[in-house]
Amino acid sequence: MRKGKTFIISGPSGVGKSTVLKALLERRKNVYFSxxxxxxxxxxxxxxxxxxxxxxxxxxxxxxxxxxxxxxxxxxxxxxxxxxxxxxxxxxxxxDVILDIEIQGAIQVTSKRPDTVRIFIAPPSWRELERRLTERGTDSQEKIQKRLLRAKVEFQTAHTYDYFVINDTVENAVRELDAIMTAEHCKPKDRMEIINGN
Amino acid sequence: MRKGKTFIISGPSGVGKSTVLKALLERRKNVYFSxxxxxxxxxxxxxxxxxxxxxxxxxxxxxxxxxxxxxxxxxxxxxxxxxxxxxxxxxxxxxDVILDIEIQGAIQVTSKRPDTVRIFIAPPSWRELERRLTERGTDSQEKIQKRLLRAKVEFQTAHTYDYFVINDTVENAVRELDAIMTAEHCKPKDRMEIINGN
The missing domain is CATH 3.30.63.10 (Guanylate Kinase phosphate binding domain)
Known part of the structure; x- marks a missing residue:
């Protein structure tokens, strides 16, 4: 039987991660969302x-x-x-398992389990992230600027992630996440036994 | 603009590679088949x-x-x-570019261009590969056994490939190849400029 894999999905506040994850879980029914x-x-x-x-x-x-x-x-x-x-x-x-956690948590998980796949959901641009945070209407302008600064700092760490998914549209982001999950199951170490065992 | 990527696709004689590639090229129109x-x-x-x-x-x-x-x-x-x-x-x-080449050629290409993605199309089992070679009806039993032996030797090198796609059905194999090509465009090095530049 195919083994499950763990995927960490991180992303800045306002990037639309929860909408994307909801759509992803509708597409991939057999996923455990931690x-x-x-x-x-x-x-x-x-x-x-x-x-x-x-x-x-x-x-x-x-x-x-x-x-x-x-x-x-x-x-x-x-x-x-x-x-x-x-x-x-x-x-x-x-x-498969999805962990919706931040960068600090991702570092803890991958230090214990290096096989974990890390995906960062990024906005198409900083300007667009600012627009989404403003449109949400839940934060003051000061708080939005703080969130943006934090996102930019996080982004400096995020280049160590395995994948960047740009959330330009939910459809594209879900298509890419879905593809990454399929592709990661095609790594040789997960497949050697299939053919060696036959 | 998104840059193209080169994908090497190798696989043993009889695995059904040309059928899979034909179906893949129908799904991904903008691919250059070398x-x-x-x-x-x-x-x-x-x-x-x-x-x-x-x-x-x-x-x-x-x-x-x-x-x-x-x-x-x-x-x-x-x-x-x-x-x-x-x-x-x-x-x-x-x-994107697809190179349909053998393992020796793949080694030459990746030594020049380490960014090239290597995908090996494997049969679901050796027994099934033998069945496909026999069914094809073009080779003598002796030649089939030679091809099988060669496939097993090649397979020892193939574990250095980036991905293994199991050709159990053409539909599954194409779905996985398609996912790999999408996922490979989500690597951070291909995406940093998108967001840094905005």
Whole structure:
């Protein structure tokens, strides 16, 4: 049976990542979209195991000490992390896994698992990213400028990613992500046994 | 404008490569399928520039000395080679190029141009390759066994290729080749300028 692979998908705020991922998951049905663990309180409507795996701080710390996370971080007083267990279960079933995480988390994951494929979703231009952030209407002009600066700093690290997908249109971005996932399963190390075993 | 990329596609005799390539070229219209130069005489119906670029031996030798070939070889007393010129012209126009060449030629090309992507088309099993060679009905049983042995020897080198496409069905093989060509255009080095330049 084909083994599952793990794909990290990162991208700056405002690039349209969640829209693209939603469309990608509709196209590739057999993908496990990793659910993060967190110590923050559930918000109204958030379901355990669907939106997050909700945990108390003691359990989270215990999981850290037992190396049960592929990556984790503290953010505004709460812990967030990617549990190894569900990722490994999905891959063992031959399902690909998508981790929607930031660059710092991506570095943690690939240091543990160099086979992980890293994809960065980039805007067609900085001007377009600014336009999307402005159009969203959720941030002040000051905050938008901060987000843009952060995106530019992140982008300096992103050149170490395996792939850049330009989100000019959702359709193009999904087509490219879909192609990358197919192509990565054609690497020789994943295929030698198919023919050597016959 | 997007730059063209060169893809080498190799595979053992009987694997069904020409059927797959024909279907691939129907799907990706803007691809230049490289036409080899040769010193052998045209056969009835063969057209210069379509089936081969026909050349005399002196011109061929001159082109070798002027490094006008990406790769060349002598086979049963005739020279065969891949002219640089048409490949470079196509890539400059933003077209991808496909070279249908064997492993020895692939080594020559990638030593000159490490960016070339190498794809090996493999049968789903050795048994199936034997079946296809037998079904073709053009070779004696002895020749089929020789071809199989050669395929197995080649396969030992093929693990250095970038991708293995298993030709279980033409549809699957074309889908994977198409995905590889799309994915390879998402490598960071081909994309940095898109966003840095804006």
């Amino acid at each position: 659910v993060s663990a967190t110590t923050r309180e559930p918000r109204p409507g958030e379901l355990d195991g669907i939106h997050y795996h909700f945990m108390d701080v003691d359990s989270f710390r215990k999981w850290i000490s037992m190396e049960q996370f592929l990556e984790y971080a503290e953010y505004v007083g709460n812990f967030y992390g990617t549990p190894k267990r569900y990722v490994d279960e999905a891959m063992a079933q031959g399902r | 036409v080899s130069a040769t010193t052998r005489e045209p056969r009835p119906g063969e057209l210069d520039g379509i089936h081969y670029h026909f050349m005399d031996v002196d011109s061929f030798r001159k082109w070798i000395s002027m490094e006008q070939f990406l790769e060349y070889a002598e086979y049963v007393g005739n020279f065969y080679g891949t002219p640089k010129r048409y490949v470079d012209e196509a890539m400059a126009q933003g077209r």
